[in-house]
Amino acid sequence: MDNISLPYKIENVSAHGRVVRLGSVINEILSRHDYPEAVSALLGEAVVLTAMLASSMKFEGRFVIQTQSDGPVSMLVCDARSDGSLRGYAKLDKEAFAALGESPTQQDMLGTGHIAFTIDQGPDMERYQGIVPLEDNLLSAALAYFDGSEQVQTHLKLTAMPLFRPGGDMEWRAGGIMIQQTALQGGSDMGRTSTHDDWVRMQTLMETTEPDELLDPELSPEQLVYRLYNEDGVRVFDVKDFSFNCGCSRTRIENMLNSFPVEDILSMQEEGQVTVTCEFCNEIYQFDAQLLKDVSIN
Structure with a gap:
């Protein structure tokens, strides 16, 4: 199952999360540009992050992630609309990127700057925006956003890479998995100590997820979640579907x-x-x- 966000809840532990799997949608977004593979992978992860956050919110309009930094990839822009449409692009200085040599890291490509997370529900609604420093990679910036805006313990993995079909055809795939500690009712800290070990164990289990498992079309997101958390009683909910729709005309x-x-x-x-x-x-x-x-x- 591709182009979806699957929410799940771990019944016996105070934790919930999502799995995002993008196939034809991310391939459509990335194949329209002639980015170097490392830049496409970076943008692919940003689109997954956008899809994951947008599908966890209730809004009518657009959710936008935008980076601005001093590296060769000076800007990433991704947005998800409430109808499930996704799009994204990267602003790239090709000469500066070439000077990085082989196998550049995300920090090499992005440099330092900031990343903005924006909910735009139109001119008649107040716009919400959270901004965090961009000093390492997308993952660390996303975790800083969760820590500052939601104040919920969060663990996250993102990946994007090209896969080759029999016959040599290449297509991009991308995916991610997130787990969050469920906030206690009333904001009380009672019980936090007793569940700390469980939370650490949930993170450790999630860390065993390999990139191939997040991308494998033969392994459904439901199967992946069950494989990780079945001993703790995992329940899945209705998926959110995604499509590519630029919106230009x-x-x-x-x-x-x-x-x-x-x-x-x-x-x-x-x-x-x-x-x-x-x-x-x-x-x-x-x-x-x-x-x-x-x-x-x-």
């Missing part, structure tokens, strides 16, 4: 261009054409500069 981009001053349109034209490339899906749109100019004047 010729009409939307044309309306945006028509709002620009004439001087801006003239500065963008080349041989009478204004060309716009969607950063998320890499679709190219071309417009007649004179027609845009006439609309802008009127």
